[in-house]
Amino acid sequence: MKKSSTSVQELPAAAAYRPTPPPAWRPRTDPAPLLPDPEPYRALGTDAAADADPALLLRLYTELVRGRRYNTQATALTKQGRLAVYPSSTGQEACEVAAALVLRAQDWLFPSYRDTLAVVARGLDPVQALTLLRGDWHTGYDPHEHRVAPLSTPLATQLPHAVGLAHAARLKGDDVVALALVGDGGTSEGDFHEALNFAAVWRAPVVFLVQNNGFAISVPLAKQSAAPSLAHKAVGYGMPGRLVDGNDAVAVHTVLGQAMERARRGEGPTLVEAVTYRVDAHTNADDATRYRDAQEVDTWRAHDPIRLLEHELTRRGLLDEEGIAEVAEAAEEMAARLRERMNAEPALDPMDLFAHVHAERTSQLREQEAQLRAELAASAGEGAGDQR
Template sequence: MTVMEQRGAYRPTPPPAWQPRTDPAPLLPDAAPYRVLGTEAAAQADPGLLRRLYAQLVSGRRYNAQATALTKQGRLAVYPSTTGQEACEVAAALVLQEQDWLFPSYRDTLAAVARGLDPVQALTLLRGDWHTGYDPREHRIAPLSTPLATQLPHAVGLAHAARLKGDDVVALAMVGDGGTSEGDFHEALNFAAVWQAPVVFLVQNNGFAISVPLAKQTAAPSLAHKAVGYGMPGRLVDGNDAVAVHEVLSEAVRHAREGGGPTLVEAITYRIEAHTNADDATRYRGETEVEAWRAHDPIALLEHELTERGLIDEAGIRAVRDAAETMAAELRAHMNQDPVLDPMDLFSDVYAEPTSQLREQRDQLAAELAAEREGTHS
């Protein structure tokens, strides 16, 4: 018998004492996305929460429309819309306490606004005016992440550090389905599970990573199923059902806060508009597909529930829409003003302690600006 034949005949068996570190069954997501609206569970939903979610969804839809218009007017360099995904954005912001941290991707400016950030500040980066546009420490919102999934390890690091210090902090990290194909996704989930870090990962599965459909990214039953490989619970939720997303994320945040470790939540939603204003979505998807998702609109779903239960009337709907229009008008007015920019801001908030090279560059620019001012006044 050859060596290869001997190897082929060998069938190792685990030792008698071997057993899985963790029972995988409780970690597996449900077979279908969790829903509340349109089910008997909807009757148990808190009316105050329903109204708050609805107001935020309507405001978020108007914010998306206004930001998209600003790109066409040249006031924004680019805008990745979340039209159709507002339920995920709003729920992610509302489940967090003041001391918690939100780690958004570049598409998640609406989540930052729903958490309380000024819409103008949320769009400053996309305007090309400043590094971030806001103070992350003040708002507990990490800088908007343009590189895919790099915010995920950052969220784990902050959450782990907070746990070591004994701080009551949970980090919620948002990422798209395309970001799950990055190595940072794997590293973040692995570290989070090993360290039992108080972090929640929210994957907004909107169907496409720019033009690449999910089927060409992964063969997994769902992205939520990836959780079991890391040893954390996976949840699958209807991402257009604002109440369901809020409930699932609330449970995940509570689980993390109580020391239960991380959770991976996959929200099934859809990007109604193009990837950005630079993308032509008609090249890779048809209008029939888009219209099918418009019929599952998160605002319409929640508005139907509110009206069916008598929790809102036409006057209430008009008031919510009027408030959204006021927000859009204020955003438009501020964004139509040319900003006053200070070139020295290039060196602010790059390092806690500027490097020697950065100090040299800063001094050189300061000298050039001073010489320019002297030449203007002479």
């Protein structure tokens, strides 16, 4: 039997529909002020650096030198088996030091796994900053005491946490700003986009610092994003984007300081992209020669953050050869203490497995704890019997 069909022309005419033309569409926010400048902001060699507080410049320099020595010492510790892994931030020290020094005592820092220098500059014990990378228990320090969230190994998961804390602080009326650090690879994660969207909608007092060091392990930025810059991503969420030379410590401190104060005034979040470079490999387990050439690295070494700031300080008469030597000597003393303490075998308590998991231990945890205690006691008894 032939199947009947109804053509479009045979459909019954719909009731007359004459929609009212919509009003002319206008963006809710003028995007122009949100867009980053075409070139990264630089301060060194300009009036901005000349007007900067000399004490701040010297503090930045001291922390940069100490941070560089920390990186080399921690990398050496991996070769000695004292650390499981270490993601060096050599070449990126200006981003991390400036991030730490721009914070007030009540503010919070949300680092990624590469940001050990930032947490040490914030005041954390240098050994505690390496605890996670050593494979010891938990994160190695009390986040609430230091106002430093755990060093985050999963990419970008710390960003929604930063937004949540900042939003909660705003609801409570606390004068707190959260500064969240992430690498260029982390901007490809969903957590990055979710965090920026929530932060902008809630006008949360949070600042996002993207350390664009050129690579997500071996993947160059060109294969991660087609955006003109990572700072341009900000306009899509309704927040301003700033672009800064990540090897210019004064510029990074200035831009982050402005973003922090904007957040503190209740004007919402800012996305800052610091253009820098990862001179060392991704970690000690990575062979960077497989995906980049030595000439590229050498070009960035010529734009070294320590040498740039050192030149500014000596030019202005704020630093001389004696001062340079004193700062280097203090960094060596720090490295010696770090080496000595890391070479000591840690005193590990297996019962720490059950500490700081829940405020009140669950029945399952109590059962597991009792089982482990019994096994340890039995093992100790067998050892004593063997000695007899």
